Amino acid sequence: MAQPGQQTINIGDLDIAQLGDVKKQLEEELSHLTNSFAQLKQAQNKFKQxxxxxxxLGQKENKDKALLVxxxxxxYLPGKLVNPEHVIVDVGTGYYVKKSQAQAVKYYSQKATYIQSNLEKLEExxxxxRENVSVVVQILQQKVSSQINAGGPVPGAAGPARPGQSKVKG
Structure with a gap:
């Protein structure tokens, strides 16, 4: 469904070159979305970690334990865990907040859940x-096939070699 201000075009009305451009644009968008999905998945895994x-860290036996901060x-700097009940949480843009272990777990769980909902939307x-790319490819193949069957030149394809002329340069 077209959004306000957008024009709807029947892709069956496009010529082969235009369909190739649409296919290229859709593939670029798909690549960008797939990369975004991978980055979100990586962020979700970091929150789970x-x-x-x-x-x-919150276990009692970790009190006064040496660690790298x-x-x-x-x-990293060497440090010592003085109070395992509280942690410092990076809440973004250079801000850190002291939270209890339970609050920190809740915070990171909410972040992971939020990312999961975005991942589901992005997956859809x-x-x-992908379906759009498939449809464009099918229509493109039909148009190229009908162009070949009609005996016409296919844009982007090399024509027949003339006598004394090679198709392959090298």
Whole structure:
């Protein structure tokens, strides 16, 4: 269904070159969506790992345990776990909040659930986009086939070689 301000075009009315452009655009969109899906899945896995880490740190036997504290992705400092009941949670854009173990687990669980709902929506969009690509490919194949059967030139395809001329350059 077209959104307001958009024009609906019957793809069967497009010529072979236009269908090729539509196919290319749909494939680029599909690639972008697939990459976004992978990135969201990776973020969800990080939140799930955070849940496991918070649960593991919260055990009583970890009190006064030596550990490495990450300052950046590649810089760690030695530290000691003084209070396993509370953790510092990165809530984004450089802000950190002290939370109890239960609050931290709840926070990360909510983040993982939110990402899961977005993953499901994105998966539906990817599925529809794949169907659209398939339809365009089918119509493109039909048009190319009918063009070949009619004996006409197919745009983008090399024509027959003339005597004394090679199709392959090299």
């Amino acid at each position: 955070c849940i496991e880490n918070v649960k593991e 990450p300052l950046t992705n590649s810089l 969009t990817i599925s529809r986009k």
